[in-house]
Structures are given as C-alpha cells and as structure tokens.
Amino acid sequence: MEEIDIDEEEFGFSRNYFLAKESGKSGKKSARKLSEIDLVDEQELRAEVSNIEPKHEKEIASLINSYKSQYNDWVFELRYGFGLLMYGFGSKKSLIEDFASTALTDYSVIVVNGYLQSINLKQVAIAMAEVLWDQLKMQPKGLHHKDEQPFDSRSMDDVIGFLDGPHVSENECLVCLVIHNIDGPGLRDSDSQHLLSRIASCSHVRIVASIDHVNAPLLWDKKMVHVEFNWCWHHVPTFAAYKVEGVFHPLILAHGGTSQTVKTASIVLHSLTPNAQSVFKVLAQHQLAHPDQEGMPIDTLFTSCRERFLVSSQVTLNSHLTEFKDHELVKIRRHSDGQDCLYIPLSKDALEKLVLEINQ
Template structure:
C-alpha cells in the first residue's frame, strides 16, 4: 500500500454503526485503523493503541476514501469544507471560544484587545467653511433650468395668494423637498418691499426669539425701555404695534427654535392681528412642536413647494468631520448674522472691526466711550442706550465681550481672530 502524503491526510470525526473510530498517523504508514464494536479483534485493539501513542503531530489526518466522501455528499456536506473545519487545532478553537465567551475581556495578559486605535483623520486634508461655500457656488446643477422653471410656476401661482391670505389674518407654512430660502426671499422682494419685515434664520446655532423681540421694540416701535422678561416684551409689542409687520422664519423647526418657550413667544406674536408670519419647515415631525392652543394662534395654511434647491446655506451650520471647525463657524456666523441686522448695526460692527485691525491698536480692543463718539458722529446712534442695545445683540451671538477694566473704563473685545476678521471685512466691505 502506497504511503499517503501529508497533503492527502485529513482528520474526520465520524460516528457510524460500522466505524467507531478512524485514526491514521504519518508514523503508522498511512494505514487505516478501524475498530468495530461487534467484530473487534485483540490485534486491532493493539494496533489502535499503538497508533495513538505514536502520534507525533497535533494535526492528525486521514486519506480520503470514496465511501466516506459519498456519505458526506449524501448529507449535503462538502468533503473539502468538512476536512478544513475538522483539521483545525484544538488550541485555536479554544481561543476562539474564549474570545466569544469573554468578548469584553482581554484574551491576553497585556490587554491589547481592550486598547482603542490611535489612528486619526488626517487634519491636512480638511477644508474651511469658506472654501466649502465657494466650492459649492462653482458647482453647476445640470437641471438648473428645469428647477428655475418649477420655481417660476410657484412664484406666479402662490405669491399673490400668500400675500392675500396673510392680509386676511392667516400665516403661511411651507414644506417640501429642497431649500425654500430663495423662494421666500423673492416673495419678500416682490410683495413686502414697502413693509417692515424681519428674517429669522432658524437653522442658525445662536438664534433665539430674544433678539427678534428686541429688534421689533427698537427698530419698529423705537422703544428704548429695558424689558427684563420676554412676557414684558410681548406685552409692549401688543400694546404699541399698530402697523403691519411681517416675520420671515427660515426653518421654524430648527434646533434652536424647538423649545417650548420659543414656540410660545412666536405663537403669541402670531396672535397679534398686525403680525404676519411665513415660515418654512423640513423636519417630518414638525407638527408635534405645537399644541392645540398654539395651532389656533398660528392659523397655519400649509403649502407644498418642492423647489429642489440645494441646502447650501443651511448646511453651513452643521458639523462635519471633513471640515475644519476652528474659527470658520464664527466667520460663517458673522456673515449670516449681518444679513438679519439693521444697517446701523452693520455699520457699528464694521467700526469695531476696523479699529481692532488697526496696526496701531496693540490691545485689539476699543473703549465703549470711543465707539459711542464715533457712532454718534456718523449718526448711527443718538444715545448710549441705543448703542448698548446693539452691543447686546453682538454679545448674545458671542462676537464681542464687554469688560470693565480696573480703572473703571468699559472696554469691548472682539472674540474673533484677526484672520477671520480680515476675511469678514473683505466680504462685507462693498455691502455695508
């Protein structure tokens, strides 16, 4: 009989009425040793015990025979698969068993399985928010003409109806696929040019109704009184407002506007007959924001407008691992904040930026008295109380800090680095 090679030897554990134990070893010459319960001779027992003692390798193998292969095939088991699975050393199987049984524990003494990876995302490949915004502007949508034609249909069909419904005491709530910011802004330009209206950026991470109420009191009603609570501000607005006021809320379902107190303030404003609101939503569960009383105050009329526009402005305030977070959120925030402020507020902030970037100014700050005199000379403010109201808005957005020094002088510090201030100045220089 030809001696079987190691490559042809396999280990098979098989139980059958004819074969109880099948063992072969390289040292035994590749011969098959079989023990039958009924017809087992003493010689076979001796040979079987000898084979077990002489095994030198942990990997015991058996040359495949035709009968065994056919029986495995009849059971639907591949002989090669069975051979590979059964030929694994017990030490490896034991390790795998321990691994799955004690997965939360280290399988070795050094505890390497409990250690986390030190691999980090390469910082050098990240881009800034400004670079992302500029890149998105260069991207051309191949369906731009089709999208414009769809939006033009919305303008012709809905704009007159929205304006009529708002004058009748209802408020407009827009939903649908795509950013609705451009469509709403076109509505403001065509129908609200002769009215007071405020834009509220609900997707902004620092926005709140406190600033909205302050702006209504100071810019529309010209009330410079100090109100301690939002309820006092709302009462003052309801008592003194006697002209139409339109409030545009981009994403009333934004993260910073979802709390109960904010929605309560907005619903109280909506209950005023002179206040008209047009708002956009994108979250599927937006209707859960309002209870029955608030819905009655808002008097929403829903319109579906699938503009299919990209959410370029909205995503500027979302965190991404692929974007550099340092400083760029502040720059993007300043650009969007200035769009929602009055012209005087923009000019006041521009004075502070120019003064801080002045090379002669080593402290990178400006005193309150100096800022007040410069603003008064240019007729941006008429008294200190008005200036403080404007500065409070910048403080709420964490753009400046007002500090009283040891000598009693109030000093204003900008909380933005010089690099972003220069970029901000370049971007707004022609607009202010």
C-alpha cells in the same frame, strides 16, 4: 447521487458561513472607537464640496419660478391671520426671500436666520416693536397711548403686549416675521418655540417660516399649531442646495474642534443601549460637578447608578464600563490614594454639549 451532491454543496456553504463568522469575531472587539473615525480637515472637505458641479439647475429654477403663481394666495392667507409654513426637500431661503421682496411690499419685514447657532429673540421682538411704532406714527390719528421708546428697557411681556395692542385696525399696521428654518439649532428648544408662538399670535404680527427637519412638527402642541401660529402648510420642494444654511453647521466627516468632538462621541454613544447612555450620563454629570477631582471612583459610580435603578449588580456596571472603554468613551487612571477612577477624556465645553445631546 445528485441529491448527495446538493446536500454536500449546502453543507459546504453553511460550514464556510460559520467559519467566516468565527474568523470575524477573532478580530477587533469593536470598530466604533473615536480614534478609528477617520476625519479630514474641514477646510479641505468644504473646498471639495464647493467643487461639486450642480445638477438640474434649469429644472430647479423652473420649479421655484412656478411657485410665484401662488404668491397672491399666500398674501391673502397672511391678511386673514394665518401663518405660512413652507416645507419640502431643498432650501427654501431664496423662495421665501423672493416672496417677501415682491409680494410683501405693504408689510414691514423682519428676517431671522434660524440656521444660526444662537439667536436673541428679545432683540427680534424689540426690532418688530420699533418697526410697528414707526408705522403707527405715520397713521393720520397718530398715537393716543403712553407707549414710548426705548423698547430695549422693557420686559418681554411688555414688548409682546405692544405688538398685540389694539392700536388701530389690525390690517392697517402689520409686521411680518420671516424665519428661515424655524426648526434650526438656535430655535429648537421649547422656550424659544413658545416665545415665537406668543409673538406669532399678536394682532399686528404675521409670520412666514420654513422647516427642514423631519421631526419639526413635534416642536408644537395643538394650541401652538392651530391657535397661536395658526399654520397654513405649503408643500414647496425646491431641490435647491443648502449652501448658506450648511456653512454654519460642522461637517460630520471633518475635524471641527469641540463641536466635532461632540458629534463623533454622540455617534458612538447613540450606538449603545439607553441604559448604558444613562450610566455614562451619571459619570459625565459627576465630572462636570467636580472638575478638580481626578475622576469618579468605580464604587461611587456603582452606588449612584444603583440608587437610580440603572444597574442591579457590579457585573452589570462592569459590562457597561467595558463598552465605554472599548469605544474609548471612558478611561481609567490611578487616584492619589491608590484607587481606580473613571474619567471622560473630553473638555468641559465638549462634555456639556454631549450631555445635552444625550437628553435629546
């Protein structure tokens, strides 16, 4: 009798489970729509974030202060040609600035804020060259070469050549490049990283940088890590808030114009399959290349995707289009000749940024 009761109880639990699953399917087809992502005003959200009381301030200050005992070792590593790479949880901006202002007084220091959205690396290299020029003029023997200012009229190769030139003993004239967030959005592309590695390998340059992204080491190959940057890694978690760095990034939960539209669309798009993302990219590139058209005909999209081996039949394409329409990534409108055309309801700037997001 007891076994029968147990079986009935288990049957009832299973029956209720599948009934709940069926009732869940009867609701909306998808909850991942752009219109359903509830976003608040960015100023309001930032105001609320600023009102959050900081915790463990004394412990954080004590932890950061404990790193000061390593300053002499860090200077020693710099003098012998290593680059310092600071990593660990928390903002390292205050720590690095304190190190630069107290232990690098014999250096000329140039600071780059990698957390900014755009950075002109040529201007950075020119500033370093001008600082090095001033140092060389102060040397007893003076300058015995034809290098003359202005550097802004020279090519990047010439500026780097000057920074790497055998002017005097390497340890006599050095320029230290401090980069907060070398993995930041303004420096994350391959060209910027290769240019920075060339600058870092110059004989009169030393570099101190911080990283915060978990995949930051993927930016460099073996030569860049061990030869050009010549990193000496230091784990210095500070648990400090990213107050300054966070100001320049749009908040995910807040309205932020084009940047935020791209972010929300990217969240939805990355929930789909890689093949669906590739189909969406074909449509996006066509829309960018033909801004005056009313949209992309479905037959044209099918032909383009089949040529790229993204779909094998109209049925497969329709399944992707159904996902796009359910998620409100793509809409359909009637062309002037009567055929249905697909279009992405985003501005040109937002769509260009979204295509870059897909590539990452």
